[in-house]
Structures are given as C-alpha cells and as structure tokens.
Amino acid sequence: MSLEIVTVPCLSDNYAYLLRDGETGTVALVDAPEPGPIVAAIEARGWTLDLLLITHHHYDHVDGVEALRARTGCAVWGAAADAGRLPPLDRALAPGDSIAVGASTGVVLDVPGHTVGHIAFHFPADKAVFTADSLMALGCGRLFEGTALQMWTSLSQFLGMDRDTLVCSGHEYTQSNARFALTIERDNAALTARAAAIDAARAAGRPTVPSSLGEELDTNPFLRAGLPSVKAAVGLDGADDAAVFAEIRRRKDDFRG
16 A cells, blocks of 8 residues: 555545555645645645546535645646536546556546435555545445435445455535434444444544444444345335445434434
C-alpha cells in the first residue's frame, strides 16, 4: 500500500481526505469543505498539494476549492457530467476513467443518488474508496436528486470489493445512523457491538470515519437490502432488492432518533 491517507475534519461534521503517494510524494485531496483545516494539515506535514478531486457539487464539499487552488496551484478534477455546477475543472472525469496520484492508480465510479452527478474514487491496490455522500458509515446519502433505484445500483458497486477496503465517507453521521440501523436489525450482534463502539468513540471525541467495507457489509442496512433477513425485517419478503432499499431509505428519512 503506497497511499498514506489523512482524515481532515472540517466544518461541523464534514471530512476531507489527503492522499500522499509514498513513491513520488504526490499529494491529492478529496473534497474541500473549507480551506483552513486542510491547509493546516498539509503544512504540519510539510507537504505540497498537487491535485484536488471533487465528488459532487454540494457547497460543503467544494467551498474551499478556489482558496486552495489560489494558494497551492493544484489541479482540480471533477465529474464532466456535473461540470456546470462545479468550480472550473482542469480535467473533467467520466465513469471508468483512470486517475493517478503519483504511482497510485484509481478509477472513477459513477454513484448517482444523493446527486445525479456524484462520483467516487476507488484505489483497488491501496484498498481505499472515497465515497463522500454515496456510501456512508452505517448509512447512505439522502436522495436529493436521484432515485432509489439509482442509489441502490450505485451502492451495489461496493458489494464486491475487498472487505478490508477503507471506506472514506464525507460526514460524521455514524451515531445517528447506528440508532436507525438498530430499528431495522435489532438482533444483529455485529451491529449492536458496533453501535456501542461508536458511542464510546464519540464520547471520547474520536471520529468514527473512515470505516472498513467489512463493517459496512455486516451492519449497514442500506448495503444489506438484498438479504432475506433484512427483507423480512421490513415486511418485504421476496421483494426486489431496490424496493427494499427504497423502504429503508424512506424509513431513514422519517427517523427522528
């Protein structure tokens, strides 16, 4: 594994990620909620920012882009399909495009649902995926623009990845997500244990993000919508996976826990 990954807390509950390729020293950033904490993290390590990767157009993921570009001269890459809503792009990315952070190679994933132009970045050899507001720790993004079928199709791309893949998502929503997940699978022992660990981490002021894909496969109800036990839990035995996902998403939208 040649990518060093640094999680940078921003705003009230956002995360940005610095990626440094160990072979070349190239540094990339995934999303830029605000410049201050990111600049501090870069300068504390004596790094130089070369590349900024944008996942989607929401302000809390792009507000720091222009300040960082002006300060560092970094290149800015984002989705071609959403270029009209993003800061000016030096490279417009399409699903399936290969991207390089020094000697580390990733691929662009199309993950619509939260927004229709949302993309993610998967670095298979480094076992890391930067999902922002598509797949989240114990959750997924609210469907502001896309459909439930789009989001389920997006999430299904993660099901076959290695369990030890690091899921670098965009927000500290995990504690609330855990409370909701327990309304779906109260008897899931892995979920119960994870919820307790999350409560302890937050009480100590520690982040719960990133997580492992294995944790998500075992406990995240949105990834588990295809399982017979989850279908039964929401009263949809034998239903289409996307329909089960849609019901879980509807319940989460109404959840006030």
